[in-house]
Amino acid sequence: MLKFLKRLHWMDYVILCVVITLAVIIAARMGTALNYNWRWDKIPNYLYRYKESEDAWVANLLVQGLYTTIRIAIYSSILALILGVVLGIARCANNLTIRMLARTYLEFLRNVPPVVIIFIFFFFLSEQLITALNLDRWARGIARSDDAAVWTFFFGDMRRFPALISGVIVLALFESAFVGEIVRAGIQSVDNGQREAARSIGMNRFQEMRYIVLPQALRKVMPPMANQFITLIKDSSLVSLISVPDLTFKTVELVASTRLIFEAWLTAAAFYFVICFGLSMLFRRLEK
Missing domain, CATH: 1.20.5 (Single alpha-helices involved in coiled-coils or other helix-helix interfaces)
Known part of the structure:
Protein backbone atom coordinates (compact mmCIF):
# COMPACT_ATOMS: atom_id res chain seq x y z
CA MET A 1 0.00 0.00 0.00
CA ASN A 37 -34.27 10.17 2.63
CA TRP A 38 -31.16 7.97 2.62
CA ARG A 39 -31.71 4.57 4.23
CA TRP A 40 -28.39 2.76 3.95
CA ASP A 41 -29.14 0.83 7.14
CA LYS A 42 -31.72 -1.21 5.19
CA ILE A 43 -29.27 -2.51 2.55
CA PRO A 44 -27.47 -5.13 4.76
CA ASN A 45 -30.83 -6.86 5.27
CA TYR A 46 -31.04 -7.45 1.52
CA LEU A 47 -27.51 -8.85 1.31
CA TYR A 48 -27.94 -11.61 3.88
CA ARG A 49 -30.85 -12.61 6.12
CA TYR A 50 -31.14 -14.93 9.07
CA LYS A 51 -33.18 -18.05 8.27
CA GLU A 52 -34.57 -19.49 11.49
CA SER A 53 -35.50 -22.87 9.99
CA GLU A 54 -31.84 -23.50 9.10
CA ASP A 55 -30.38 -21.46 12.01
CA ALA A 56 -28.00 -19.76 9.59
CA TRP A 57 -27.46 -16.63 7.54
CA VAL A 58 -28.47 -17.09 3.90
CA ALA A 59 -28.08 -14.91 0.82
CA ASN A 60 -30.86 -12.40 0.22
CA LEU A 61 -31.93 -10.60 -2.98
CA LEU A 62 -28.76 -8.70 -3.91
CA VAL A 63 -26.31 -11.49 -3.11
CA GLN A 64 -28.55 -14.03 -4.87
CA GLY A 65 -28.45 -11.83 -7.95
CA LEU A 66 -24.69 -11.44 -7.61
CA TYR A 67 -24.20 -15.22 -7.54
CA THR A 68 -26.37 -15.59 -10.64
CA THR A 69 -24.42 -12.87 -12.45
CA ILE A 70 -21.13 -14.62 -11.63
CA ARG A 71 -22.47 -17.97 -12.84
CA ILE A 72 -23.79 -16.44 -16.07
CA ALA A 73 -20.49 -14.63 -16.66
CA ILE A 74 -18.39 -17.77 -16.15
CA TYR A 75 -20.51 -20.10 -18.27
CA SER A 76 -21.10 -17.51 -20.99
CA SER A 77 -17.37 -16.73 -21.16
CA ILE A 78 -16.49 -20.40 -21.66
CA LEU A 79 -19.15 -20.90 -24.33
CA ALA A 80 -18.37 -17.58 -26.06
CA LEU A 81 -14.66 -18.46 -26.11
CA ILE A 82 -15.32 -21.84 -27.73
CA LEU A 83 -17.72 -20.40 -30.32
CA GLY A 84 -15.48 -17.37 -30.89
CA VAL A 85 -12.40 -19.50 -31.61
CA VAL A 86 -14.41 -21.60 -34.07
CA LEU A 87 -15.76 -18.46 -35.77
CA GLY A 88 -12.32 -16.84 -35.85
CA ILE A 89 -10.80 -19.90 -37.51
CA ALA A 90 -13.76 -20.10 -39.91
CA ARG A 91 -13.16 -16.46 -40.92
CA CYS A 92 -9.66 -17.47 -42.03
CA ALA A 93 -10.69 -20.70 -43.78
CA ASN A 94 -9.76 -21.39 -47.40
CA ASN A 95 -13.34 -22.38 -48.23
CA LEU A 96 -15.31 -19.34 -49.41
CA THR A 97 -18.66 -20.69 -48.16
CA ILE A 98 -17.36 -21.18 -44.62
CA ARG A 99 -15.81 -17.72 -44.61
CA MET A 100 -19.01 -16.07 -45.84
CA LEU A 101 -21.22 -17.91 -43.33
CA ALA A 102 -18.94 -16.91 -40.46
CA ARG A 103 -18.73 -13.32 -41.67
CA THR A 104 -22.51 -13.08 -42.06
CA TYR A 105 -22.99 -14.24 -38.47
CA LEU A 106 -20.36 -11.84 -37.14
CA GLU A 107 -21.50 -8.81 -39.10
CA PHE A 108 -25.14 -9.35 -38.15
CA LEU A 109 -24.42 -9.54 -34.43
CA ARG A 110 -21.92 -6.68 -34.42
CA ASN A 111 -24.22 -4.25 -36.21
CA VAL A 112 -27.55 -4.88 -34.47
CA PRO A 113 -28.34 -3.47 -30.98
CA PRO A 114 -27.67 -6.06 -28.25
CA VAL A 115 -31.18 -5.74 -26.80
CA VAL A 116 -32.68 -6.74 -30.15
CA ILE A 117 -30.21 -9.64 -30.46
CA ILE A 118 -31.06 -10.91 -26.98
CA PHE A 119 -34.81 -10.97 -27.71
CA ILE A 120 -34.27 -12.63 -31.10
CA PHE A 121 -32.09 -15.38 -29.68
CA PHE A 122 -34.32 -15.87 -26.66
CA PHE A 123 -37.62 -16.29 -28.49
CA PHE A 124 -36.34 -18.03 -31.62
CA LEU A 125 -33.55 -20.22 -30.25
CA SER A 126 -33.07 -20.43 -26.50
CA GLU A 127 -36.72 -20.86 -25.53
CA GLN A 128 -37.30 -23.36 -28.32
CA LEU A 129 -34.22 -25.36 -27.31
CA ILE A 130 -35.27 -25.51 -23.66
CA THR A 131 -38.76 -26.65 -24.63
CA ALA A 132 -37.42 -29.28 -27.04
CA LEU A 133 -35.07 -30.74 -24.42
CA ASN A 134 -37.75 -30.55 -21.70
CA LEU A 135 -35.28 -28.86 -19.36
CA ASP A 136 -38.01 -27.26 -17.27
CA ARG A 137 -39.44 -30.59 -16.05
CA TRP A 138 -35.95 -32.03 -15.54
CA ALA A 139 -34.83 -29.03 -13.46
CA ARG A 140 -37.93 -29.15 -11.25
CA GLY A 141 -37.29 -32.85 -10.64
CA ILE A 142 -33.75 -32.06 -9.51
CA ALA A 143 -35.04 -29.25 -7.25
CA ARG A 144 -37.41 -31.68 -5.47
CA SER A 145 -34.77 -34.37 -4.99
CA ASP A 146 -32.69 -34.82 -1.84
CA ASP A 147 -29.30 -34.66 -3.59
CA ALA A 148 -29.69 -31.23 -5.19
CA ALA A 149 -26.87 -29.56 -3.23
CA VAL A 150 -24.24 -29.97 -5.96
CA TRP A 151 -26.61 -28.73 -8.65
CA THR A 152 -27.56 -25.77 -6.46
CA PHE A 153 -23.91 -24.84 -5.95
CA PHE A 154 -23.22 -24.67 -9.69
CA PHE A 155 -26.58 -23.41 -10.96
CA GLY A 156 -28.42 -21.85 -8.01
CA ASP A 157 -32.14 -22.44 -7.58
CA MET A 158 -32.86 -25.30 -9.98
CA ARG A 159 -36.42 -24.06 -10.43
CA ARG A 160 -34.87 -21.11 -12.31
CA PHE A 161 -32.43 -23.31 -14.24
CA PRO A 162 -34.12 -22.76 -17.64
CA ALA A 163 -33.88 -18.98 -17.17
CA LEU A 164 -30.18 -19.29 -16.29
CA ILE A 165 -29.48 -21.42 -19.35
CA SER A 166 -31.41 -18.96 -21.54
CA GLY A 167 -29.25 -16.11 -20.26
CA VAL A 168 -26.04 -18.07 -20.83
CA ILE A 169 -27.00 -19.04 -24.38
CA VAL A 170 -28.13 -15.62 -25.58
CA LEU A 171 -25.18 -13.82 -23.96
CA ALA A 172 -22.63 -16.31 -25.30
CA LEU A 173 -24.03 -16.17 -28.84
CA PHE A 174 -23.90 -12.39 -28.78
CA GLU A 175 -20.41 -12.09 -27.29
CA SER A 176 -18.97 -14.86 -29.49
CA ALA A 177 -19.20 -12.50 -32.48
CA PHE A 178 -16.76 -10.09 -30.86
CA VAL A 179 -14.50 -12.89 -29.62
CA GLY A 180 -14.48 -14.31 -33.15
CA GLU A 181 -13.26 -11.03 -34.62
CA ILE A 182 -10.52 -10.81 -31.98
CA VAL A 183 -9.37 -14.36 -32.77
CA ARG A 184 -9.50 -13.65 -36.50
CA ALA A 185 -7.31 -10.56 -36.07
CA GLY A 186 -4.86 -12.56 -33.96
CA ILE A 187 -4.60 -15.35 -36.53
CA GLN A 188 -4.06 -12.94 -39.40
CA SER A 189 -1.39 -11.08 -37.41
CA VAL A 190 0.88 -14.15 -37.52
CA ASP A 191 3.49 -13.74 -40.23
CA ASN A 192 2.95 -15.80 -43.39
CA GLY A 193 6.53 -17.02 -43.12
CA GLN A 194 5.47 -19.03 -40.05
CA ARG A 195 2.80 -20.78 -42.08
CA GLU A 196 5.15 -21.48 -44.97
CA ALA A 197 7.70 -22.94 -42.55
CA ALA A 198 5.03 -25.23 -41.10
CA ARG A 199 4.04 -26.47 -44.55
CA SER A 200 7.70 -26.97 -45.53
CA ILE A 201 8.16 -29.53 -42.74
CA GLY A 202 5.04 -31.44 -43.78
CA MET A 203 2.41 -30.07 -41.42
CA ASN A 204 -1.20 -30.16 -42.58
CA ARG A 205 -3.68 -27.31 -42.06
CA PHE A 206 -4.84 -28.57 -38.65
CA GLN A 207 -1.30 -29.07 -37.33
CA GLU A 208 -0.24 -25.67 -38.64
CA MET A 209 -3.12 -24.00 -36.82
CA ARG A 210 -2.67 -25.99 -33.60
CA TYR A 211 1.11 -25.89 -33.16
CA ILE A 212 2.21 -22.74 -34.98
CA VAL A 213 -0.52 -20.16 -35.52
CA LEU A 214 -2.82 -20.35 -32.48
CA PRO A 215 -0.05 -20.35 -29.79
CA GLN A 216 1.36 -17.14 -31.29
CA ALA A 217 -2.06 -15.60 -31.87
CA LEU A 218 -3.19 -16.23 -28.27
CA ARG A 219 -0.41 -14.04 -26.88
CA LYS A 220 -1.45 -11.19 -29.16
CA VAL A 221 -5.17 -11.44 -28.46
CA MET A 222 -4.87 -11.60 -24.66
CA PRO A 223 -5.37 -7.82 -24.01
CA PRO A 224 -8.47 -7.38 -26.24
CA MET A 225 -9.85 -10.74 -25.08
CA ALA A 226 -9.53 -9.67 -21.45
CA ASN A 227 -11.34 -6.43 -22.23
CA GLN A 228 -14.11 -8.38 -23.98
CA PHE A 229 -14.64 -10.66 -20.98
CA ILE A 230 -14.96 -7.61 -18.72
CA THR A 231 -17.46 -6.17 -21.21
CA LEU A 232 -19.35 -9.48 -21.08
CA ILE A 233 -19.86 -9.08 -17.33
CA LYS A 234 -21.33 -5.62 -17.83
CA ASP A 235 -23.45 -6.84 -20.76
CA SER A 236 -24.81 -9.63 -18.55
CA SER A 237 -27.17 -7.05 -17.05
CA LEU A 238 -29.09 -7.14 -20.33
CA VAL A 239 -30.34 -10.67 -19.67
CA SER A 240 -32.54 -9.22 -16.93
CA LEU A 241 -34.80 -8.16 -19.81
CA ILE A 242 -35.72 -11.82 -20.36
CA SER A 243 -36.44 -12.35 -16.63
CA VAL A 244 -33.12 -13.96 -15.75
CA PRO A 245 -32.72 -13.32 -11.97
CA ASP A 246 -29.28 -11.71 -12.16
CA LEU A 247 -28.03 -8.78 -10.08
CA THR A 248 -29.80 -6.16 -12.20
CA PHE A 249 -33.10 -8.08 -12.12
CA LYS A 250 -32.91 -8.49 -8.34
CA THR A 251 -32.06 -4.80 -7.92
CA VAL A 252 -35.16 -3.86 -9.91
CA GLU A 253 -37.23 -6.09 -7.63
CA LEU A 254 -35.69 -4.50 -4.55
CA VAL A 255 -36.32 -0.96 -5.78
CA ALA A 256 -39.93 -1.78 -6.69
CA SER A 257 -40.68 -3.25 -3.27
CA THR A 258 -38.74 -0.90 -0.97
CA ARG A 259 -38.17 2.33 -2.93
CA LEU A 260 -34.47 2.21 -1.93
CA ILE A 261 -33.66 3.66 -5.33
CA PHE A 262 -30.20 5.13 -4.95
CA GLU A 263 -29.03 2.76 -2.23
CA ALA A 264 -29.92 -0.34 -4.24
CA TRP A 265 -28.46 0.85 -7.54
CA LEU A 266 -25.28 2.19 -5.94
CA THR A 267 -24.80 -1.16 -4.21
CA ALA A 268 -25.32 -3.01 -7.49
CA ALA A 269 -22.87 -0.65 -9.22
CA ALA A 270 -20.31 -1.34 -6.48
CA PHE A 271 -20.68 -5.11 -7.01
CA TYR A 272 -20.15 -4.75 -10.78
CA PHE A 273 -17.17 -2.46 -10.20
CA VAL A 274 -15.48 -4.87 -7.78
CA ILE A 275 -15.87 -7.80 -10.19
CA CYS A 276 -14.70 -5.89 -13.27
CA PHE A 277 -11.84 -4.13 -11.51
CA GLY A 278 -10.68 -7.39 -9.96
CA LEU A 279 -10.66 -9.08 -13.37
CA SER A 280 -8.84 -6.11 -14.85
CA MET A 281 -6.05 -6.49 -12.28
CA LEU A 282 -5.93 -10.25 -12.85
CA PHE A 283 -5.66 -9.94 -16.63
CA ARG A 284 -3.02 -7.26 -16.25
CA ARG A 285 -0.86 -9.69 -14.32
CA LEU A 286 -1.48 -12.43 -16.87
CA GLU A 287 -0.42 -10.11 -19.70
CA LYS A 288 2.91 -9.50 -17.94
Missing part, protein backbone atom coordinates in the same frame (compact mmCIF):
# COMPACT_ATOMS: atom_id res chain seq x y z
CA LEU A 2 2.84 2.39 0.90
CA LYS A 3 4.61 1.61 -2.38
CA PHE A 4 1.42 2.43 -4.25
CA LEU A 5 1.00 5.76 -2.42
CA LYS A 6 4.60 6.72 -3.19
CA ARG A 7 3.96 6.27 -6.92
CA LEU A 8 1.08 8.76 -6.86
CA HIS A 9 1.75 12.24 -8.25
CA TRP A 10 0.47 15.34 -6.50
CA MET A 11 -2.05 15.74 -9.32
CA ASP A 12 -3.50 12.32 -8.43
CA TYR A 13 -4.30 13.58 -4.94
CA VAL A 14 -5.91 16.69 -6.40
CA ILE A 15 -8.12 14.62 -8.71
CA LEU A 16 -9.05 12.30 -5.83
CA CYS A 17 -10.05 15.28 -3.66
CA VAL A 18 -12.13 16.73 -6.51
CA VAL A 19 -13.94 13.40 -7.03
CA ILE A 20 -14.70 13.04 -3.30
CA THR A 21 -15.90 16.66 -3.13
CA LEU A 22 -18.20 16.16 -6.12
CA ALA A 23 -19.60 12.96 -4.58
CA VAL A 24 -20.34 14.78 -1.32
CA ILE A 25 -21.99 17.70 -3.17
CA ILE A 26 -24.13 15.38 -5.28
CA ALA A 27 -25.22 13.41 -2.20
CA ALA A 28 -26.09 16.65 -0.37
CA ARG A 29 -28.03 18.02 -3.35
CA MET A 30 -29.98 14.77 -3.63
CA GLY A 31 -30.92 15.05 0.01
CA THR A 32 -32.11 18.66 -0.30
CA ALA A 33 -33.31 19.26 -3.87
CA LEU A 34 -34.87 15.81 -4.30
CA ASN A 35 -35.89 15.56 -0.65
CA TYR A 36 -34.52 12.01 -0.67
Whole structure:
Protein backbone atom coordinates (compact mmCIF):
# COMPACT_ATOMS: atom_id res chain seq x y z
CA MET A 1 0.00 0.00 0.00
CA LEU A 2 2.84 2.39 0.90
CA LYS A 3 4.61 1.61 -2.38
CA PHE A 4 1.42 2.43 -4.25
CA LEU A 5 1.00 5.76 -2.42
CA LYS A 6 4.60 6.72 -3.19
CA ARG A 7 3.96 6.27 -6.92
CA LEU A 8 1.08 8.76 -6.86
CA HIS A 9 1.75 12.24 -8.25
CA TRP A 10 0.47 15.34 -6.50
CA MET A 11 -2.05 15.74 -9.32
CA ASP A 12 -3.50 12.32 -8.43
CA TYR A 13 -4.30 13.58 -4.94
CA VAL A 14 -5.91 16.69 -6.40
CA ILE A 15 -8.12 14.62 -8.71
CA LEU A 16 -9.05 12.30 -5.83
CA CYS A 17 -10.05 15.28 -3.66
CA VAL A 18 -12.13 16.73 -6.51
CA VAL A 19 -13.94 13.40 -7.03
CA ILE A 20 -14.70 13.04 -3.30
CA THR A 21 -15.90 16.66 -3.13
CA LEU A 22 -18.20 16.16 -6.12
CA ALA A 23 -19.60 12.96 -4.58
CA VAL A 24 -20.34 14.78 -1.32
CA ILE A 25 -21.99 17.70 -3.17
CA ILE A 26 -24.13 15.38 -5.28
CA ALA A 27 -25.22 13.41 -2.20
CA ALA A 28 -26.09 16.65 -0.37
CA ARG A 29 -28.03 18.02 -3.35
CA MET A 30 -29.98 14.77 -3.63
CA GLY A 31 -30.92 15.05 0.01
CA THR A 32 -32.11 18.66 -0.30
CA ALA A 33 -33.31 19.26 -3.87
CA LEU A 34 -34.87 15.81 -4.30
CA ASN A 35 -35.89 15.56 -0.65
CA TYR A 36 -34.52 12.01 -0.67
CA ASN A 37 -34.27 10.17 2.63
CA TRP A 38 -31.16 7.97 2.62
CA ARG A 39 -31.71 4.57 4.23
CA TRP A 40 -28.39 2.76 3.95
CA ASP A 41 -29.14 0.83 7.14
CA LYS A 42 -31.72 -1.21 5.19
CA ILE A 43 -29.27 -2.51 2.55
CA PRO A 44 -27.47 -5.13 4.76
CA ASN A 45 -30.83 -6.86 5.27
CA TYR A 46 -31.04 -7.45 1.52
CA LEU A 47 -27.51 -8.85 1.31
CA TYR A 48 -27.94 -11.61 3.88
CA ARG A 49 -30.85 -12.61 6.12
CA TYR A 50 -31.14 -14.93 9.07
CA LYS A 51 -33.18 -18.05 8.27
CA GLU A 52 -34.57 -19.49 11.49
CA SER A 53 -35.50 -22.87 9.99
CA GLU A 54 -31.84 -23.50 9.10
CA ASP A 55 -30.38 -21.46 12.01
CA ALA A 56 -28.00 -19.76 9.59
CA TRP A 57 -27.46 -16.63 7.54
CA VAL A 58 -28.47 -17.09 3.90
CA ALA A 59 -28.08 -14.91 0.82
CA ASN A 60 -30.86 -12.40 0.22
CA LEU A 61 -31.93 -10.60 -2.98
CA LEU A 62 -28.76 -8.70 -3.91
CA VAL A 63 -26.31 -11.49 -3.11
CA GLN A 64 -28.55 -14.03 -4.87
CA GLY A 65 -28.45 -11.83 -7.95
CA LEU A 66 -24.69 -11.44 -7.61
CA TYR A 67 -24.20 -15.22 -7.54
CA THR A 68 -26.37 -15.59 -10.64
CA THR A 69 -24.42 -12.87 -12.45
CA ILE A 70 -21.13 -14.62 -11.63
CA ARG A 71 -22.47 -17.97 -12.84
CA ILE A 72 -23.79 -16.44 -16.07
CA ALA A 73 -20.49 -14.63 -16.66
CA ILE A 74 -18.39 -17.77 -16.15
CA TYR A 75 -20.51 -20.10 -18.27
CA SER A 76 -21.10 -17.51 -20.99
CA SER A 77 -17.37 -16.73 -21.16
CA ILE A 78 -16.49 -20.40 -21.66
CA LEU A 79 -19.15 -20.90 -24.33
CA ALA A 80 -18.37 -17.58 -26.06
CA LEU A 81 -14.66 -18.46 -26.11
CA ILE A 82 -15.32 -21.84 -27.73
CA LEU A 83 -17.72 -20.40 -30.32
CA GLY A 84 -15.48 -17.37 -30.89
CA VAL A 85 -12.40 -19.50 -31.61
CA VAL A 86 -14.41 -21.60 -34.07
CA LEU A 87 -15.76 -18.46 -35.77
CA GLY A 88 -12.32 -16.84 -35.85
CA ILE A 89 -10.80 -19.90 -37.51
CA ALA A 90 -13.76 -20.10 -39.91
CA ARG A 91 -13.16 -16.46 -40.92
CA CYS A 92 -9.66 -17.47 -42.03
CA ALA A 93 -10.69 -20.70 -43.78
CA ASN A 94 -9.76 -21.39 -47.40
CA ASN A 95 -13.34 -22.38 -48.23
CA LEU A 96 -15.31 -19.34 -49.41
CA THR A 97 -18.66 -20.69 -48.16
CA ILE A 98 -17.36 -21.18 -44.62
CA ARG A 99 -15.81 -17.72 -44.61
CA MET A 100 -19.01 -16.07 -45.84
CA LEU A 101 -21.22 -17.91 -43.33
CA ALA A 102 -18.94 -16.91 -40.46
CA ARG A 103 -18.73 -13.32 -41.67
CA THR A 104 -22.51 -13.08 -42.06
CA TYR A 105 -22.99 -14.24 -38.47
CA LEU A 106 -20.36 -11.84 -37.14
CA GLU A 107 -21.50 -8.81 -39.10
CA PHE A 108 -25.14 -9.35 -38.15
CA LEU A 109 -24.42 -9.54 -34.43
CA ARG A 110 -21.92 -6.68 -34.42
CA ASN A 111 -24.22 -4.25 -36.21
CA VAL A 112 -27.55 -4.88 -34.47
CA PRO A 113 -28.34 -3.47 -30.98
CA PRO A 114 -27.67 -6.06 -28.25
CA VAL A 115 -31.18 -5.74 -26.80
CA VAL A 116 -32.68 -6.74 -30.15
CA ILE A 117 -30.21 -9.64 -30.46
CA ILE A 118 -31.06 -10.91 -26.98
CA PHE A 119 -34.81 -10.97 -27.71
CA ILE A 120 -34.27 -12.63 -31.10
CA PHE A 121 -32.09 -15.38 -29.68
CA PHE A 122 -34.32 -15.87 -26.66
CA PHE A 123 -37.62 -16.29 -28.49
CA PHE A 124 -36.34 -18.03 -31.62
CA LEU A 125 -33.55 -20.22 -30.25
CA SER A 126 -33.07 -20.43 -26.50
CA GLU A 127 -36.72 -20.86 -25.53
CA GLN A 128 -37.30 -23.36 -28.32
CA LEU A 129 -34.22 -25.36 -27.31
CA ILE A 130 -35.27 -25.51 -23.66
CA THR A 131 -38.76 -26.65 -24.63
CA ALA A 132 -37.42 -29.28 -27.04
CA LEU A 133 -35.07 -30.74 -24.42
CA ASN A 134 -37.75 -30.55 -21.70
CA LEU A 135 -35.28 -28.86 -19.36
CA ASP A 136 -38.01 -27.26 -17.27
CA ARG A 137 -39.44 -30.59 -16.05
CA TRP A 138 -35.95 -32.03 -15.54
CA ALA A 139 -34.83 -29.03 -13.46
CA ARG A 140 -37.93 -29.15 -11.25
CA GLY A 141 -37.29 -32.85 -10.64
CA ILE A 142 -33.75 -32.06 -9.51
CA ALA A 143 -35.04 -29.25 -7.25
CA ARG A 144 -37.41 -31.68 -5.47
CA SER A 145 -34.77 -34.37 -4.99
CA ASP A 146 -32.69 -34.82 -1.84
CA ASP A 147 -29.30 -34.66 -3.59
CA ALA A 148 -29.69 -31.23 -5.19
CA ALA A 149 -26.87 -29.56 -3.23
CA VAL A 150 -24.24 -29.97 -5.96
CA TRP A 151 -26.61 -28.73 -8.65
CA THR A 152 -27.56 -25.77 -6.46
CA PHE A 153 -23.91 -24.84 -5.95
CA PHE A 154 -23.22 -24.67 -9.69
CA PHE A 155 -26.58 -23.41 -10.96
CA GLY A 156 -28.42 -21.85 -8.01
CA ASP A 157 -32.14 -22.44 -7.58
CA MET A 158 -32.86 -25.30 -9.98
CA ARG A 159 -36.42 -24.06 -10.43
CA ARG A 160 -34.87 -21.11 -12.31
CA PHE A 161 -32.43 -23.31 -14.24
CA PRO A 162 -34.12 -22.76 -17.64
CA ALA A 163 -33.88 -18.98 -17.17
CA LEU A 164 -30.18 -19.29 -16.29
CA ILE A 165 -29.48 -21.42 -19.35
CA SER A 166 -31.41 -18.96 -21.54
CA GLY A 167 -29.25 -16.11 -20.26
CA VAL A 168 -26.04 -18.07 -20.83
CA ILE A 169 -27.00 -19.04 -24.38
CA VAL A 170 -28.13 -15.62 -25.58
CA LEU A 171 -25.18 -13.82 -23.96
CA ALA A 172 -22.63 -16.31 -25.30
CA LEU A 173 -24.03 -16.17 -28.84
CA PHE A 174 -23.90 -12.39 -28.78
CA GLU A 175 -20.41 -12.09 -27.29
CA SER A 176 -18.97 -14.86 -29.49
CA ALA A 177 -19.20 -12.50 -32.48
CA PHE A 178 -16.76 -10.09 -30.86
CA VAL A 179 -14.50 -12.89 -29.62
CA GLY A 180 -14.48 -14.31 -33.15
CA GLU A 181 -13.26 -11.03 -34.62
CA ILE A 182 -10.52 -10.81 -31.98
CA VAL A 183 -9.37 -14.36 -32.77
CA ARG A 184 -9.50 -13.65 -36.50
CA ALA A 185 -7.31 -10.56 -36.07
CA GLY A 186 -4.86 -12.56 -33.96
CA ILE A 187 -4.60 -15.35 -36.53
CA GLN A 188 -4.06 -12.94 -39.40
CA SER A 189 -1.39 -11.08 -37.41
CA VAL A 190 0.88 -14.15 -37.52
CA ASP A 191 3.49 -13.74 -40.23
CA ASN A 192 2.95 -15.80 -43.39
CA GLY A 193 6.53 -17.02 -43.12
CA GLN A 194 5.47 -19.03 -40.05
CA ARG A 195 2.80 -20.78 -42.08
CA GLU A 196 5.15 -21.48 -44.97
CA ALA A 197 7.70 -22.94 -42.55
CA ALA A 198 5.03 -25.23 -41.10
CA ARG A 199 4.04 -26.47 -44.55
CA SER A 200 7.70 -26.97 -45.53
CA ILE A 201 8.16 -29.53 -42.74
CA GLY A 202 5.04 -31.44 -43.78
CA MET A 203 2.41 -30.07 -41.42
CA ASN A 204 -1.20 -30.16 -42.58
CA ARG A 205 -3.68 -27.31 -42.06
CA PHE A 206 -4.84 -28.57 -38.65
CA GLN A 207 -1.30 -29.07 -37.33
CA GLU A 208 -0.24 -25.67 -38.64
CA MET A 209 -3.12 -24.00 -36.82
CA ARG A 210 -2.67 -25.99 -33.60
CA TYR A 211 1.11 -25.89 -33.16
CA ILE A 212 2.21 -22.74 -34.98
CA VAL A 213 -0.52 -20.16 -35.52
CA LEU A 214 -2.82 -20.35 -32.48
CA PRO A 215 -0.05 -20.35 -29.79
CA GLN A 216 1.36 -17.14 -31.29
CA ALA A 217 -2.06 -15.60 -31.87
CA LEU A 218 -3.19 -16.23 -28.27
CA ARG A 219 -0.41 -14.04 -26.88
CA LYS A 220 -1.45 -11.19 -29.16
CA VAL A 221 -5.17 -11.44 -28.46
CA MET A 222 -4.87 -11.60 -24.66
CA PRO A 223 -5.37 -7.82 -24.01
CA PRO A 224 -8.47 -7.38 -26.24
CA MET A 225 -9.85 -10.74 -25.08
CA ALA A 226 -9.53 -9.67 -21.45
CA ASN A 227 -11.34 -6.43 -22.23
CA GLN A 228 -14.11 -8.38 -23.98
CA PHE A 229 -14.64 -10.66 -20.98
CA ILE A 230 -14.96 -7.61 -18.72
CA THR A 231 -17.46 -6.17 -21.21
CA LEU A 232 -19.35 -9.48 -21.08
CA ILE A 233 -19.86 -9.08 -17.33
CA LYS A 234 -21.33 -5.62 -17.83
CA ASP A 235 -23.45 -6.84 -20.76
CA SER A 236 -24.81 -9.63 -18.55
CA SER A 237 -27.17 -7.05 -17.05
CA LEU A 238 -29.09 -7.14 -20.33
CA VAL A 239 -30.34 -10.67 -19.67
CA SER A 240 -32.54 -9.22 -16.93
CA LEU A 241 -34.80 -8.16 -19.81
CA ILE A 242 -35.72 -11.82 -20.36
CA SER A 243 -36.44 -12.35 -16.63
CA VAL A 244 -33.12 -13.96 -15.75
CA PRO A 245 -32.72 -13.32 -11.97
CA ASP A 246 -29.28 -11.71 -12.16
CA LEU A 247 -28.03 -8.78 -10.08
CA THR A 248 -29.80 -6.16 -12.20
CA PHE A 249 -33.10 -8.08 -12.12
CA LYS A 250 -32.91 -8.49 -8.34
CA THR A 251 -32.06 -4.80 -7.92
CA VAL A 252 -35.16 -3.86 -9.91
CA GLU A 253 -37.23 -6.09 -7.63
CA LEU A 254 -35.69 -4.50 -4.55
CA VAL A 255 -36.32 -0.96 -5.78
CA ALA A 256 -39.93 -1.78 -6.69
CA SER A 257 -40.68 -3.25 -3.27
CA THR A 258 -38.74 -0.90 -0.97
CA ARG A 259 -38.17 2.33 -2.93
CA LEU A 260 -34.47 2.21 -1.93
CA ILE A 261 -33.66 3.66 -5.33
CA PHE A 262 -30.20 5.13 -4.95
CA GLU A 263 -29.03 2.76 -2.23
CA ALA A 264 -29.92 -0.34 -4.24
CA TRP A 265 -28.46 0.85 -7.54
CA LEU A 266 -25.28 2.19 -5.94
CA THR A 267 -24.80 -1.16 -4.21
CA ALA A 268 -25.32 -3.01 -7.49
CA ALA A 269 -22.87 -0.65 -9.22
CA ALA A 270 -20.31 -1.34 -6.48
CA PHE A 271 -20.68 -5.11 -7.01
CA TYR A 272 -20.15 -4.75 -10.78
CA PHE A 273 -17.17 -2.46 -10.20
CA VAL A 274 -15.48 -4.87 -7.78
CA ILE A 275 -15.87 -7.80 -10.19
CA CYS A 276 -14.70 -5.89 -13.27
CA PHE A 277 -11.84 -4.13 -11.51
CA GLY A 278 -10.68 -7.39 -9.96
CA LEU A 279 -10.66 -9.08 -13.37
CA SER A 280 -8.84 -6.11 -14.85
CA MET A 281 -6.05 -6.49 -12.28
CA LEU A 282 -5.93 -10.25 -12.85
CA PHE A 283 -5.66 -9.94 -16.63
CA ARG A 284 -3.02 -7.26 -16.25
CA ARG A 285 -0.86 -9.69 -14.32
CA LEU A 286 -1.48 -12.43 -16.87
CA GLU A 287 -0.42 -10.11 -19.70
CA LYS A 288 2.91 -9.50 -17.94
